[in-house]
Amino acid sequence: MSTLSKQVKAVSAADFDVERIREDFPVLKQNIHGKPLVYLDSAATAQKPFAVIDAIRRFHEVDCANIHRGVHELSQRSTAAYEETRAKAKRFLNARSKDQLIFVRGTTEGINLVSNSWGRPNVKAGDEIIISAMEHHSNIVPWQLLCAEKDARLRVIPMNERGELLMEEYEKLLNPRTRMVAVTHVSNALGTINPVKQIVDMAHAAGAVTLIDGAQAAPHITVDLQELDADFYTFSGHKVVGPTGIGILYGRKSLLNAMPPYQGGGDMIKVVTFEKTTYADLPYKFEAGTPNIAGGIGLGAALDYIGRLGIEAIAAYEHALLEYGTEALSRIPGLRLIGTAREKASVLSFVMEGIHPHDIGTLLDRQGIAVRTGHHCAQPVMDFFNVPATTRASLAFYNTFGEIDALVAGLHKVKEVFA
Numbered sequence: 001m002s003t004l005s006k007q008v009k010a011v012s013a014a015d016f017d018v019e020r021i022r023e024d025f026p027v028l029k030q031n032i033h034g035k036p037l038v039y040l041d042s043a044a045t046a047q048k049p050f051a052v053i054d055a056i057r058r059f060h061e062v063d064c065a066n067i068h069r070g071v072h073e074l075s076q077r078s079t080a081a082y083e084e085t086r087a088k089a090k091r092f093l094n095a096r097s098k099d100q101l102i103f104v105r106g107t108t109e110g111i112n113l114v115s116n117s118w119g120r121p122n123v124k125a126g127d128e129i130i131i132s133a134m135e136h137h138s139n140i141v142p143w144q145l146l147c148a149e150k151d152a153r154l155r156v157i158p159m160n161e162r163g164e165l166l167m168e169e170y171e172k173l174l175n176p177r178t179r180m181v182a183v184t185h186v187s188n189a190l191g192t193i194n195p196v197k198q199i200v201d202m203a204h205a206a207g208a209v210t211l212i213d214g215a216q217a218a219p220h221i222t223v224d225l226q227e228l229d230a231d232f233y234t235f236s237g238h239k240v241v242g243p244t245g246i247g248i249l250y251g252r253k254s255l256l257n258a259m260p261p262y263q264g265g266g267d268m269i270k271v272v273t274f275e276k277t278t279y280a281d282l283p284y285k286f287e288a289g290t291p292n293i294a295g296g297i298g299l300g301a302a303l304d305y306i307g308r309l310g311i312e313a314i315a316a317y318e319h320a321l322l323e324y325g326t327e328a329l330s331r332i333p334g335l336r337l338i339g340t341a342r343e344k345a346s347v348l349s350f351v352m353e354g355i356h357p358h359d360i361g362t363l364l365d366r367q368g369i370a371v372r373t374g375h376h377c378a379q380p381v382m383d384f385f386n387v388p389a390t391t392r393a394s395l396a397f398y399n400t401f402g403e404i405d406a407l408v409a410g411l412h413k414v415k416e417v418f419a
């Protein structure tokens, strides 16, 4: 370990009481194949603290009722708890108003809602939609479906070998036919933090609408929607230590008001007759049917939990972990990091000479170390780097420097097996 990383480690460990934080995460206290679990797959889903587990349990034990339409006490309580999450999400994202925050199943549904409800009325033949070379499939396929339906064209901002977007190429792609620029804030496969403010400003100057996929940003870095000024922003609850099946889509009010509903059903209407239906005001116009009430309440507890730790403190600690991990992995002979952008968050993706990522993942699992192997739902990224798959260790604030040491030791063992 270099003197610098020793200092980084010492300062961060002193500032951030990770051992105490780990006490909040019951799942971390177990052995896998006889070894302490080292969970390095938080980009896929984050583990849940007692605060979230207890909030969901309490809802089912004490408050369980459907929301919005009930006058009875339980319904009032569950409605209040569910709606309180919207207020918490407003603070978390620094959104202007909670009416702009729509509960969705997750990032995937957030993007599909926009590609359908905004895309169908606004995109026509010959229009263009810009995404980037490092998108998750959930920010590629919905736009491809829209382009196929409308005879529109999908354009892609290229990246360099470090995994950074080529902004001068982006500038060239923008033109009067550009209707939408949809880009990830942080890449799940590479860890790159994209210059989203600049991307949004350039798109707006060209008259295009913007969507930012915040799935990998919300858990790790500050998101300030008033500053960013994106038209749409979406993230998944399960990656911010909340439950699965719940997420948030933020939208600009004027756009949301002009968009037709995504789905029809209960709760999204004002008046229904067989001749004509009028729709509820925002955000309910986009929330048909009984939602994931428990999930919404769990997400509120997750945002409270993150808020207590402080997203800046989380970002600083994870950055120190990432730097330590980058340096440690770089010293392993035959290991190549995939994604070496200057601005990165929480992802260590790599390949090892002569060893398939699935074998690495399986052998690490035998040592209690959970990493993800495969294309990470970003096949074009794998194609760009000319690899079939990578091994991805992804970090969260409950990981320790010791766990990175365990990963390094585990990888040396993998190498021995294949020597």
Ligand SMILES: Cc1ncc(COP(=O)(O)O)c(C=O)c1O
Residues within 6 Å of the ligand: 043, 044, 105, 106, 107, 108, 109, 136, 138, 139, 184, 186, 187, 188, 213, 215, 216, 236
């Ligand atoms: C960058 C990015 N976008 C979108 C998604 C999709 O999120 P979800 O599956 O929660 O809808 C993910 C999930 O891994 C992601 O990492």
